[in-house]
Amino acid sequence: MSHLLWKTLVLSPVVLGVTVLVSARAIATEVAGSSEDIKAKTAQTEAPMSSDASTFIQTEQPKVNQLLVAQKTDDNQVLEEVNRYSTEGKNQNSLSQVTSVSQFSDVQPTDWAFQALQSLVERYGCIAGYPNSTYRGNRALTRYEFAAGLNACLDRVNELIATATADLVTKQDLATLQRLQEEFSAELATLRGRVDAVEARTAELEANQFSTTTKLVGEAIFAVSDIFGGNTGDANNTVFQDRVRLDLQTSFTGKDVLHTRLAAGNALAFNQVDNAGVPINTAEGTQTFQIGSSVNNSVNIDWLAYYVPIGPVEAYFAATGGIHSDYVATNNPYFEDFDGGNGALSSFASESPIYRIGGGAGAALTIPFSSGGSFFKPSSLTVGYLASNANNPGANQGLLEGNYAALGQLNFSVGDRLAIAATYVHGYHGAGGGNLFDLGGGLGSANRVVGTNQANTLSTLSASSSNSYGIEAAFRPSDKLSISGFVSYHDISGFGAGDDYEAWSYGLGVALPDFGKKGNVLGIFAGAEPYSFNRPGFVGNDIPYHFEGFYKYRVSDNISITPGVIWLTSPGQSSANDDAIIGTLRTTFTF
Template identity: 70%
Template sequence: MSNLLWKALVVSPAVLGATLLVSTTAIAAPNATTEVSTVVPTVENPAVTEVAQTPEILAQATPTANDTKVLDQVNRYSNEGNQNTSISQVTSVSQFSDVQPTDWAFQALQSLVERYGCIAGYPNGTYRGNRALTRYEFAAGLNACLDRVNELIATATADLVTKQDLATLQRLQEEFSAELATLRGRVDSLEARTAELEANQFSTTTKLVGEAVFAVTDAFGDNTGDANNTVFQDRVRLGLQTSFTGRDVLTTRLSAGNATPFDIRDAANGTIPSSEGFQTFQVDSTGNNSVEIDKLTYEAPIGPAQVYLAAAGGRHSHYAAVNNPYFFDKTDGGNGALSSFSSENPIYRIGGGAGLALNIPFGQGGGILRPSSITVGYLASEANDPGISTGLFNGDYAALGQLNFSVGDRVALAATYVHGYNGAGSALFGSGLGLTSVDEGTGVATPLGVVGTAQANVLDAPASSNSYGLSAAFRFSEKISLSGFVSYHDVTQSGVGNDFEAWSYGAGVALADIGKQGNVLGVFAGAVPYALNRPGFGGGDVPYQIEGFYKYRVSDNVSITPGVIYLTSPGQSSDNDDAIIGTLRTTFTF
């Protein structure tokens, strides 16, 4: 490259002006470290953005400082020419809003602009002299100077370039020759590294992500405390995220775990078959570390809408706006609240499995009310079974409709309706998992939900349900968020005269960056799903749950979360002893 430029300089000193422009611009650029985009971008939920919610970001290993610089350079180098860097000609250096007479290169820039006319700026009137130069911009600047040289020769005005200009440019070129050589070597090194990455990468379309949860936990409180011991539980997830267009994502996730919930006891020291105190890492756990595919979904945009297609492990909270920032971690991950109740409105736990969902934006959103969206979805938990009373439409299912609104930049609202059908022996809030609790004495299996009491979950006959929910999140500031929900459920069972109504509500406050950036202090309290005075079940007291946790961010990929879950009136009876669950959870993401 240097030989080519030197030959051009012999033709006209104006070419040296282009060389000065390229050199000084490239050298003045700061070594800013930016986040490298992943091979497969996460498909964003097009529903109304949840306020201040920590986005679920694809996990990746923490690079060193040097590696970060190298990856940053690879990223910028591989994307040369893809950015909108169109330039426009200027006739005076004063047209650049970011160039001041005090700048060290002001006179040189003024000369190149006003004497030779071969310097261009950006459409917004800036020059960006401290930014790195791309090859496309270099080509544009060099071409402009060459055109000016031809013009000068044609009009016999080449004497505008003085010997003093030539001497100055030569001196500057010699002064920065070492830096130019270093830059050329770094570019060559980046090209070699890029070629090696392309030759040895796992896949051009797929990224491997993972999460491992280690949890030391115990339960306390008279009979409940006597019936349980301290345990060390785990859950591991490995996901393959594949993109075919850059805007879609196919998720194939493997999961294994050995976590089981605690045995909550009543006053008579009998087992209470409920989901009270269920922790998120205990959901979807096989209990024996056997591996299974717990999620197989595909998400892609179709026009303005976002499509969600689940073949296995589908959840309403995958595609619907939950509006519970900091407490909710998508698909019961290990970086939100400890308990399933604090994570999201129980209405999203009705149904699950395979199905289809759409997020459709609408409205112009003038003034304080922002553009809104409507979410519709259908999930069936027995979609793979071709039996008479199963399948995609004849088995257990749940159809969801939700309106999402944003008010300004600080408030998010959602109104949700779910119509569901469940066969006998299932749980209302079971997420289509088919969990059960087996009594040690009688061996009787009771349907177990992901959240709530047995009175609100157990369906001992085929039943249809209509559920209504509201959720909201308000961001006081960048570091304080308030969120809450309420849900009502009307359940009609066939032929047993055991219809019932269930309620649930809760609210929480989260404080971000407490003690360190990325830390979260959260407190959430409310009533877990309950059904008072249900015939044949008893229990006339409201069961409350209070949870407090502090997530300490050790690094970008490791967090430690100690917390306490306090349960009152387990089994909907104040005669039963309150229970306390203490947990120390460590989450690794990669």
């Protein structure tokens, strides 16, 4: 019974369609039939009629005063009139049932009731037309005509309901279902118990989940590495190093993200030695998993930052561990992975050294331009400020008085294949020593992550300021090839005598994504790590070239294995030193 009621409800729109359609005709402008003054609105009318054959016919309508408010008609007379119109519809020579509303020459898709008429004709098949292939939708009709048309469509509805319910379930089917239920009662009870257990466990998890706003993104790196070449090879052994990062990502609005990252590791860079057996104080060949290592696997918060959109502007706020590549485009796809385990092996190949100047706490804004970009018009502007010792209230320290690096970058996006950036970084480095590419190590820090000793070392007696300029570009001629590169120039002005120097760096990389398998990457990178010539007190004026090749093999969505080689020429900017070759097998787990 409920199934029959449902079928009736499903087909009931036809009743509404007929009502709308014929009501519109009833209030439409009446077409004059003759030149006589017909004050009582009686005329010889061509009436659209419907019957079981679903046709419209032409008939001689009796002259009935249509102001039926003043005329009293009993129920029997009304029924007789309706039946008479329906009977006449069967006996007249009318147009056969049309199958498409397009067969009506006077019906246009722009007519306001077109969809209703189309449904009645093509879906329900209870409306036809006149013998001359017209519908005459603007013609008036009487209530009898309306009742006859509605009656025909209701008959059609009953036919459809009868057809739809002809194949309903029988008593034999119900008996079969009951027998099957009894036969598999044990299995059904077991299944019901399992469902109840799953629901209980789900409720428990929902009640005791860590957070509704926070998710955990983790990365663990296992790396086996060694270095070969002359005294450097003899001074180092094969190592097995690790680093783990656990990033708690919290969103409060769905558009913002708070990163609270915990890190631990035991990775150290290799010690390079010159031909005289003296250590070379250089950061050449430093690998990404060796950055931010706590040496003894102690856990610390190495990054705390918040990203939030402010209107069209993307804002970035770092409380600790902020670096410029956190918020600005480095244009080095497939090589950069934020010093993670799925990009290049070395810190040099992962991004331009200009982004390694300074770091710590601060803020940044990326402002888009709605008109888009080109070679001569930037698509966005990024500005940022990071202070290395923002938490220290001491003299020549803090957010504004200590070491800092302020960045400005114009980003040019030409289509979706070419990206170019022009970068400027101004840094202040207080007296007490330190390194230019210190990644926010701060005053007196021994931390350096890229480049030679000559390019890094700052004056210990007086403060210095640096002005660095860089160009970064990435070109993707196809989905299987990416070419990227950078060049940077650094002008350091010391406030003491002989403290001024200049440094250069450049590199070019070619990446083949999905090489051999989807998710794999073959990368080749070459360039010169940051170097400086003719600095008093430093030995070596050769260019330290860096060549690197790696192949990231994707084992699964969460595991990748990356074998790679780094070849360093003229370590310490001296061709007298033997070349160094670093071999690494890196395995990265992400979760």
